[in-house]
Amino acid sequence: MKAQTKPQKSVAAKQQNSMSELDRYFVNVYGSKRWSELREALEKPTEHVAWINPFCDFQEQTASRLLGEEKIFDASVWKLVRYSDKFSFMVQRDDVPSDIKVNMPPPAPIGLRQLHSHYVLDGASPLPAISLRAAPGSRVLDICAAPGGKSLVIAGGLFDVETSGAKSMLTSNDRSQPRRDRLLQVMREYIPAELKFQGILSVTGVDATLWGRSPATCGCFDRILVDAPCSSERHIVHGSSGSSWTHSRLKRDAKLQGQILQSAIRVLNPNGGRLVYSTCSIAPEENDEVISKIINNSRLAKGLKILDPLVELQHEALGGLLQGVERTKYGAIMLPDKSKYGPLYWCVMEKTISGAAGTAWLESESDSDSENQSGESSEGQEET
Numbered sequence: 001m002k003a004q005t006k007p008q009k010s011v012a013a014k015q016q017n018s019m020s021e022l023d024r025y026f027v028n029v030y031g032s033k034r035w036s037e038l039r040e041a042l043e044k045p046t047e048h049v050a051w052i053n054p055f056c057d058f059q060e061q062t063a064s065r066l067l068g069e070e071k072i073f074d075a076s077v078w079k080l081v082r083y084s085d086k087f088s089f090m091v092q093r094d095d096v097p098s099d100i101k102v103n104m105p106p107p108a109p110i111g112l113r114q115l116h117s118h119y120v121l122d123g124a125s126p127l128p129a130i131s132l133r134a135a136p137g138s139r140v141l142d143i144c145a146a147p148g149g150k151s152l153v154i155a156g157g158l159f160d161v162e163t164s165g166a167k168s169m170l171t172s173n174d175r176s177q178p179r180r181d182r183l184l185q186v187m188r189e190y191i192p193a194e195l196k197f198q199g200i201l202s203v204t205g206v207d208a209t210l211w212g213r214s215p216a217t218c219g220c221f222d223r224i225l226v227d228a229p230c231s232s233e234r235h236i237v238h239g240s241s242g243s244s245w246t247h248s249r250l251k252r253d254a255k256l257q258g259q260i261l262q263s264a265i266r267v268l269n270p271n272g273g274r275l276v277y278s279t280c281s282i283a284p285e286e287n288d289e290v291i292s293k294i295i296n297n298s299r300l301a302k303g304l305k306i307l308d309p310l311v312e313l314q315h316e317a318l319g320g321l322l323q324g325v326e327r328t329k330y331g332a333i334m335l336p337d338k339s340k341y342g343p344l345y346w347c348v349m350e351k352t353i354s355g356a357a358g359t360a361w362l363e364s365e366s367d368s369d370s371e372n373q374s375g376e377s378s379e380g381q382e383e384t
């Protein structure tokens with residue numbers, strides 16, 4: 001065995017310390033038996049599904065063509081699950097022995113438009129995007145959007161090339177330039193160019209904690225997805241995150257999540273706007289406790305109603321995906337020791353302030369909330 005150099009030793013020692021801090025923390029949260037099962041499940045590779053791109057030319061038939069004449073998916077391994085004509089996905093068949101690891105076929109450009117056939121994502125990932133219920137005509141903000149899997153799922157339900165005049169709008173925002181570059185590439189590969197040119201689909205680089213600052217954006221989104229940056233313990237356990245776990249970092253993440261959520265609530269339409277908050281963290285401090293702080297803030301909670309996170313998902317097509325889902329105080333969580341997919345936490349809320357003019361309520365709060373805003377400056381906006 002090769003001897004470790006001094007810097008290698010100190011990195012290994014740091015990771016070791018951080019792992020034991022992580023273990024101690026989660027034993028307290030889940031108890032030692034559940035944590036050891038959950039940790040083992042987190043160490044395994046992520047289970048993926050394929051979202052079928054409804055923008056490919058042959059729309060409804062796309063999914064079955066992928067199994068049939070296109071032969072991208074082998075029908076003895078994959079099966080098609082159809083939630084609606086805008087949302088279908090491919091999952092591994094139940095009769096494929098679980099010890100056989102089959103690789104997801106890579107996306108391929110197909111049809112006249114040469115758009116990519118499918119997008120590979122964790123099986124739990126589409127659920128927050130579906131729960132938004134964005135329909136043609138909705139103005140949607142995906143406030144932490146890169147690399148873009150959930151934006152694609154939203155766009156699929158929102159736009160129809162034929163009915164793009166329905167005044168739907170999707171703003172996919174992310175502060176990180178490299179991740180935004182990836183998001184722009186995903187949009188180019190999956191979404192027809194005509195939607196981008198009409199200015200109804202845009203990519204922006206604003207600091208999400210600052211969205212609520214601009215009177216121009218107050219109350220103007222009917223649907224908002226806050227898929228917040230989080231500790232992402234699975235990546236830490238896999239050693240792929242490039243950072244180590246500490247409780248102080250978790251607390252910083254939770255603070256940022258609260259700031260982003262507050263900012264998003266300010267730009268949510270007060271007449272029936274819907275917001276979904278999600279993370280891939282398994283820590284209650286980054287999930288229910290972030291929601292709890294909002295609920296206990298009388299100004300922010302005004303008109304906000306927490307909805308049953310599973311109601312929107314009661315559809316036979318989603319039964320397989322939702323297996324093992326657990327309710328939490330405010331939302332739902334999928335943890336990979338009980339479920340095939342995840343981790344994923346999500347909470348669905350709606351804002352209705354009867355009789356309130358959109359901006360009046362928002363303007364009255366903005367000053368007193370300013371101490372909660374991050375001091376970081378926003379980046380410029382760009383269009384796809």
Ligand SMILES: C[S@@+](CC[C@H](N)C(=O)[O-])C[C@H]1O[C@@H](n2cnc3c(N)ncnc32)[C@H](O)[C@@H]1O
Binds near residue numbers: 143
């Ligand atoms: C969980 S990832 C989003 C994944 C994405 N929703 C998807 O489905 O592909 C969180 C994202 O938040 C972005 N982010 C972190 N802090 C931010 C901030 N203050 N403002 C905007 N975006 C931020 C990160 O760059 C990261 O891309």
